[in-house]
Amino acid sequence: MRTHFIAIGGSAMHNLAIALHEKGYQVTGSDDAIFEPSKTRLEKRGLLPKELGWFPEKITSDIDSVILGMHAKADNPELLKAQELGLKIFSYPEFLYEQSKNKTRVVIGGSHGKTTITSMILHVMHYHGINVDYMVGAQLEGFDTMVHLTEENDFIVLEGDEYLSSPMDRRPKFHLYQPNIALISGIAWDHINVFPTYENYVEQFEIFIQKITNGGILVYNEDDSEVKRVAEAATNPIRKIAYSTPSYSVENGTTLLETPEGDMPIEVFGAHNLNNLAGAKWICQNMGVDEADFYEAIASFKGASKRLEKIAENKNNVAYKDFAHSPSKVAATTKAVKEQYPDRKLIACLELHTYSSLNAEFLKEYEGSLDAADVAVVFYSPDAVKIKQLEEVTYEQIAKSFNREDLIIYTNPAAFKEYLFHLKFDTEKIALLLMSSGNYGGLNFDEVKTLL
Known part of the structure; x- marks a missing residue:
């Protein structure tokens, strides 16, 4: 071919x-x-x-x-x-469907958590030597590529993105996969350049559910009220399985997951990641992995690349980078780090980098998203606003949107870098969190490692 x-x-x-x-x-x-x-x-x-x-x-x-x-x-x-x-011209998702027409298609959808959940599933399969085809949006430990296709594997696990398929095909990617088993992790308005209203965005998930094959399975997060409403309203002939955040505790910087065999230490942390884990467990069980085998495998899962990725640590300080950029992701990630390190000063830095986050109208969605941080910093580049041909976002608009009087705002990459390099890591206990789908105007994350 x-x-x-x-x-x-x-x-x-x-x-x-x-x-x-x-x-x-x-x-x-x-x-x-x-x-x-x-x-x-x-x-x-x-x-x-x-x-x-x-x-x-x-x-x-x-x-x-x-x-x-x-x-x-x-x-x-x-x-x-x-x-x-x-x-024959295919969009990326159309071609993936062509490659998987005769397989059991497992599609993980949601505004947030889909990369992590897909990664958890693949980690469990890899741990137990179960070969599956896959497409995931991050580089995973133990996997050479983010896409793997064969003739012989029975299952394919696909991260179901709601963004457009191609310049010619304006349908969301996850509408094309026709899942046998589907999951929705959360619904929080995103991609406002494509879905101008919240209702229009939610409708894409309603259509996704309708695309599940008859007799298929929908696994959904009942902690998310919108997901719960959309899932329960669906009338097509599918089986529905709800999941919610499992019980857990944090002791001395280690998260302990409550299981039937007792409390189990795990590598990932934060309520949102425990919620993701619960969804992954149900998917794995419907792929033939029992609960005990799931727990055995998931204990060693360290997370997907750029998703709460630890970049440096010493006795008193820790630094993470995370892909979080939408309001719900920023809030969940900031809260997770504070919960994991309650005795450290949490300095949470957010780069407004995406089309949505740099839109003056959408900015108000960020209100309260950095409240869990002891120090909240926002960076944005006026040049990025110009490149995306958006109306200029002002310092005052950002300050008002986050509704936090002590918010620190930077627009100059050099000034932001200088701020980081003058943090008192030698005299204070600090948890540094860098959230962005960009790089703060050219920040080398390897240099951040030298600060601790």
């Missing part, structure tokens, strides 16, 4: 390209910009395009399928050539 990727350098796209290469497909691709780690990983397997740019001459009639990435525009010259030749 010959497959060509338009925009092969993307995080998801390059992983799919590698997965198909390893499956024996003949893979080619193009892109106008390829960054690390995609560049090195493609180069290692001989898949890196010889030069950057779009080359319609690469598109020939012997190509079996063209996969179109979100980075490509509708007027992309390679796409236009593929359309002219009448080639």
Whole structure:
């Protein structure tokens, strides 16, 4: 099978390209910009395009399928050539469905927690030597790629993103997978550039539930009132299983999960992660792993990359980075770190980096999200606002939105870095939390390690 990727350098796209290469497909691709780690990983397997740019001459009639990435525009010259030749053109999720039509599809959806839950499931399967196909949105310990596809595996576990499928296909990705087993972890308004109202956003999850195959299973978080309402209102012929946050305690910086065999120490922490764990347990049980085997495996799960990832620690201080950027994620992550380290000064730093978080109207959703922090810091780049062609966000709007009088706000990367490097790690007990889907205007996280 010959497959060509338009925009092969993307995080998801390059992983799919590698997965198909390893499956024996003949893979080619193009892109106008390829960054690390995609560049090195493609180069290692001989898949890196010889030069950057779009080359319609690469598109020939012997190509079996063209996969179109979100980075490509509708007027992309390679796409236009593929359309002219009448080639089969797939969005990323469409192609994943094609690859899994004869498998049991397990799809993990939700505004937050889906990467962690998918990662937990894969960790448990890997621990017990159960081979499954998968697609997950983070690099996992023990896994070479974020996508794995075979002919022989019975299950495929897919992280179900609600964002758009491709420039040509405006349907949310998770509408295309038609799950046999589905999970919804939470619903909190996001992607406001695509879903302009809260009701419109919630509707996508209602449609997702309708896409579950007849006789399939919906596992849902009943602690989330919107998820509970949407799940219970669904009338299609599926089985529903509710889950909630299990009982746990924190002793000397270690979280103990209550199990039928007694309290068990685990590596992850925070009520939101324990909630994620409960959802993962139900999915694993419906994939044939019993409760005792689940607990045995999950004890060693350290978390997904960039999800409450510990970057440095010494006797009195600890530093974490986290992908949190939406209001609900920021609130849950900040609360989790304070609960885990109640005797340390929690300095929580949030970069407003996404389209939603830099939108003046949406900012008010952040009210109270940093309340668990002893010191709350917000960083945003006026340049990022201009690049995203948004109205200018003012210092006063941010201060008002978070509704916290002692909020510290930085707009200059150098000034923010100077603030970090003058924290009193040598005389105070500090828990530093860096939350962003960006890098604070160029912060090297390896340098943060040297502070402790």
